[in-house]
Amino acid sequence: MADIRVLVVDDSAVVRRIVAQVLDAEPDITVVGTAENGRVALQKLAALSPDAVTLDIEMPELDGLGTLKELRKTHARVPVIMFSTLTERGAAKTLEALSLGASDYVTKPSNTTALTDSVRSVREQLVPKLRSLTGRDVPAGRPRTPLRPTTSLPTRPTAPLRPVASTATAVVGPRAGAVRGPVQRPEVLAIGSSTGGPEALARVLTGLPGTLRVPVVIVQHMPPIFTRLLAERLSRASALDVREAAEGDQLKPGTVLIAPGDFHLELVRRGAAVTAHLTSGPAENFCRPAVDVLFRSVASVYGGASLAVVLTGMGSDGRRGAELLRAKGARILAQDEATSVVWGMPGAVAHAGLADALLPIDAVAGAIVDSVGHQAHAIPLGARP
Template sequence: MPEIKVLIVDDSAVVRQVMQQVLEQAPDLKVIGTVPDPLFAVERMKREWPDVILLDVEMPRMDGITFLRKLMAERPTPVVICSTLTAKGTQTCLDALAAGAMHIVTKPTVGLKQFLQGAASELIHAIRAAAASRPALLRPGNRPRPTPTASSSPAGAPAPLALASAPRSPLQTTDRIVAIGTSTGGTQALERVLTALPRVCAGIVIVQHMPEAFTAAFAQRLNQMCQIEVREAHDGDRVLAGQALIAPGGRHMQVVRSGAQYRVEVRDGPPVNRHKPSVDVLFRSVAAHAGRNALGVIMTGMGGDGAHGLKAMRDAGAHTLAQDEASCVVYGMPQEAKKLGASERDIALDDIAGEIARIPLV
């Protein structure tokens, strides 16, 4: 296993010491330095550049978000934020994700040493995932955004495919639905896709692997940027044209038929593929209840969550797409879907909005 060089940037000497001890439990991780603030980090990085930076937010001389933005503008490097975040600090977390952070690990205000020791597997997994990413591909301005327009395709779409696992209804529906699943790098990728959509487009349901406290603020931020409405899903919400529903962190989201309409169910349950919400849970429900009336898109992310669900969607008659390797931060989930034959074709990130915009609404 190739060695991953990690630089720890945190103003607490105790945190730096404990983090180093935790990370060095993994044979593939090597801590090349521990420094108290970003200015010391810059000096340390002149001697040896890290593969991943483990970064605090509140530090003297320069805060972590400012450092992250400067880093991504000059020499993009995978960053994992490890910070004490309260409800008030949720916006700071979203700012970090928007600036290019690959993962967020929340530190508690008390019991910090015990937490860091107990969270060893989470930290190690986050650093390995970050090391596999390519943050330069999501720098602003890399590629021009598309300017899709609403489709003028004729009406008369086929009814959804009836599956044995789906409740049979005497009512057919021509409602269209788009299901998107993503993980590492997905916050920036979703911003690129959703901000490029026209005001009128098919209803969208999204699973983005994200901690429980952050999905509502993430949806609110996107809503302020997009022409479509974006919000965190609630149990019973209808899937509507011109709207995107994001599964809440810590809950699974499924699509169900309600007469001729689609609605979402938001439920607790055990993690699936280590995730809650899980892309597979969403995609399998769309396969069962929407069939050929759906488009499935699997995007950047580590692991295989969503691959089997996308295959179920394709088998049910849905169109399916996978983000291409060149535009992925981590080509994990799309690659697994491709191996299964779940995706009809690969697609560049900046072409996804155009595919969604071309879906006829009736």
């Protein structure tokens, strides 16, 4: 298989050198060029035909956002990974870049960071994302296997999902031999996402009514500052009250709590109320917050009265938690491969036989509303005019 060809764009010569050093040390990655600003990058893009681009946000001449807008006009499918700083300004611009079509981001090493720390940081963050976004994380000889499409979504008692055209979705049912009991009405919606998640979450939450009958809890793999700004952005865009979770926050219908960066989000039942509990326990699946931690807690507190959704993301975080939810009788939806930036997390759930349905991103909100709303407003058989 040919190497992953990368164009590195950054105004800092130190950062360009670190990134090139790290990537060229990998056996399957080649840096085909570097550029000190957006204008130079756009000039080199056509000649070099890279498989992926790393793009700094703050640059002279033409900054990262301006470069991204121009790049997407001619290279709509080339993965672009933004280099961002862990600052309020950097986080805000990164979220804007993601909304403009950036594939993902990594934290930019500072010029004052020790060289060994910078090299390690870039290697740990950037290399896996480049492989995943270019489809090179699948072992040789084992191509991705699309799941068998079907003409309708599987139906289950008391909780019908909105039908979706077969050309837009693929569906899997429960694991062979699994016996499913009656489905309880969901009392909570839990969502997990990672790479591509901010825009996927925006598509889902803007499709939900402010009168949603259940609380929503979300884990999106992001560092501190980023999660707060993401919550503010989603709250402005949707009819729901979206906020970064704080210790002791009570879960309420129509309210969305997003796990803060660097903290796991768990749920605790206190009498009739359920509240958020933040912990700094060990990372799971190399993540904190981790979807598995949230799903495990949801399974413990709500059991089968849960609706879980796994959206686009790298890795398999959420699969083990989905197994626990499934065992309790909860319903699980996963984003389909065609609309995922990276079909890692939802793919892991699907291939484990845990997904009740695979849905294109624009069908997820409707499926949530139908699952919650239809059960709340069920019309008895024979009562229709």
